[in-house]
Amino acid sequence: MAATLKDYIPIVGEGVVSELELLGARLAGKRVINVNSTRVGGGVAEILGRLIPLLNEVGLDARWEVIQGTEDFFALTKHLHNALHGKSHTFTAQDHAVFDDTTARNLKSLDLDGDIMFIHDPQPAGLVRRRAEAGGSWIWRCHIDLSAPAPGAWEFIEPLVRQFDLSVFSSPQFARTLSIPQVLVSPSIDPLSDKNRDLSQSEINDILSRLGVHSDKPIVTQVSRFDRLKDPVGVLEAWRLARRRVDCQLILAGGGATDDPEGAEVLREVRERSDNDPDVHVLDLPPTSNIEINAIQRASTVIIQKSLKEGFGLTVSEALWKGKPVIAGAAGGIPLQITHKYSGILTHTIEGTAFWIKQLLSEPEFANRLGTNGQNHVRANYLLTRHMRDYMLAFLFLANINEDVIKL
Numbered sequence: 001m002a003a004t005l006k007d008y009i010p011i012v013g014e015g016v017v018s019e020l021e022l023l024g025a026r027l028a029g030k031r032v033i034n035v036n037s038t039r040v041g042g043g044v045a046e047i048l049g050r051l052i053p054l055l056n057e058v059g060l061d062a063r064w065e066v067i068q069g070t071e072d073f074f075a076l077t078k079h080l081h082n083a084l085h086g087k088s089h090t091f092t093a094q095d096h097a098v099f100d101d102t103t104a105r106n107l108k109s110l111d112l113d114g115d116i117m118f119i120h121d122p123q124p125a126g127l128v129r130r131r132a133e134a135g136g137s138w139i140w141r142c143h144i145d146l147s148a149p150a151p152g153a154w155e156f157i158e159p160l161v162r163q164f165d166l167s168v169f170s171s172p173q174f175a176r177t178l179s180i181p182q183v184l185v186s187p188s189i190d191p192l193s194d195k196n197r198d199l200s201q202s203e204i205n206d207i208l209s210r211l212g213v214h215s216d217k218p219i220v221t222q223v224s225r226f227d228r229l230k231d232p233v234g235v236l237e238a239w240r241l242a243r244r245r246v247d248c249q250l251i252l253a254g255g256g257a258t259d260d261p262e263g264a265e266v267l268r269e270v271r272e273r274s275d276n277d278p279d280v281h282v283l284d285l286p287p288t289s290n291i292e293i294n295a296i297q298r299a300s301t302v303i304i305q306k307s308l309k310e311g312f313g314l315t316v317s318e319a320l321w322k323g324k325p326v327i328a329g330a331a332g333g334i335p336l337q338i339t340h341k342y343s344g345i346l347t348h349t350i351e352g353t354a355f356w357i358k359q360l361l362s363e364p365e366f367a368n369r370l371g372t373n374g375q376n377h378v379r380a381n382y383l384l385t386r387h388m389r390d391y392m393l394a395f396l397f398l399a400n401i402n403e404d405v406i407k408l
């Protein structure tokens with residue numbers, strides 16, 4: 001059964017839950033329509049699936065719509081995503097036509113009758129064209145690292161973004177110079193979801209043996225969509241270098257997202273590069289594999305998130321929450337989650353990653369300390385309850401935009 005707010009009290013304390021109820025009462029009945037571009041796969045879908053029931057529990061009327069798009073549209077928005085992360089791409093008039101066409105179709109089919117339109121990421125941003133007619137407050141929630149976009153990428157969406165009432169970014173360094181107000185809200189993980197809740201050792205063992213992974217050697221893992229920016233091939237290379245010194249196996253676990261057309265190609269490449277090594281487990285998991293991912297993370301000795309570019313990187317918080325030592329690329333929101341050598345390890349290269357894999361496998365006490373510090377950091381900052389509070393405060397801000405002081 002899905003968790004209710006009171007189930008969070010043992011984890012975050014009664015005060016946090018009472019505060020959520022108080023904010024919910026101030027927003028009772030507000031119709032909040034979240035729109036993104038995929039129901040499954042990736043961090044945004046992960047969060048919405050858990051947040052919406054809790055917003056409804058405290059009295060809001062929240063729902064979740066997903067835009068539909070053609071292959072052309074998702075190929076374009078993937079280019080846009082990569083270009084916003086800094087990879088160069090030339091956008092043509094045809095690209096704009098594809099984007100506008102999909103936006104127009106979705107404007108016809110989606111029910112956008114709400115008080116707060118909460119639009120996630122660039123794909124559905126064009127829906128803001130309906131703003132004058134639909135009314136309500138419009139929020140653009142950006143989960144992407146916008147600190148160094150390629151030329152033309154920000155210009156593609158900025159004319160849309162400036163039509164919103166408010167923008168939300170995950171980290172201070174992603175914020176842009178904008179004519180609309182910006183607020184900073186980090187993403188979060190749900191400690192009670194199947195992805196993160198406690199599992200018994202026998203559940204973990206059963207799942208790992210079903211997936212064909214033996215427990216006879218330490219496990220090094222990366223969980224990520226098969227996406228070049230997550231650098232699965234770099235993980236494989238780093239693991240190979242480390243294995244020369246310490247015997248261990250590697251799990252690369254991932255799956256696709258319906259708005260990510262590159263996944264199959266990257267998966268094929270990773271499989272080829274793994275050379276049928278029996279110590280490499282490349283797992284293409286269906287989107288329902290939450291307990292499996294939980295078990296894989298809990299069975300791992302070291303977790304990698306070798307992102308070259310990253311929005312926030314929920315998988316880092318997921319691993320830290322399980323008390324695991326994490327070695328991660330110092331990209332996007334990852335340094336918010338990891339303080340180097342205190343609550344994890346930040347790396348920039350394959351060689352650096354390999355060095356730290358070897359080091360953490362050889363120094364379990366240090367590795368445990370990193371994991372424990374990381375877990376405390378996640379408890380204080382990156383759980384769903386904090387995220388829900390921040391969103392409700394943003395809604396209240398919009399509802400009282402002309403006030404200097406908002407009384408709760």
Ligand code: UDP
Binds near residue numbers: 046
């Ligand atoms: N995830 C999943 N199955 C996969 C790969 C990833 O459920 O095969 C989950 C992962 O556990 C995390 C989210 O998808 O909760 C990925 O979020 P993150 O912020 O790390 O990266 P994104 O995919 O949004 O770039």
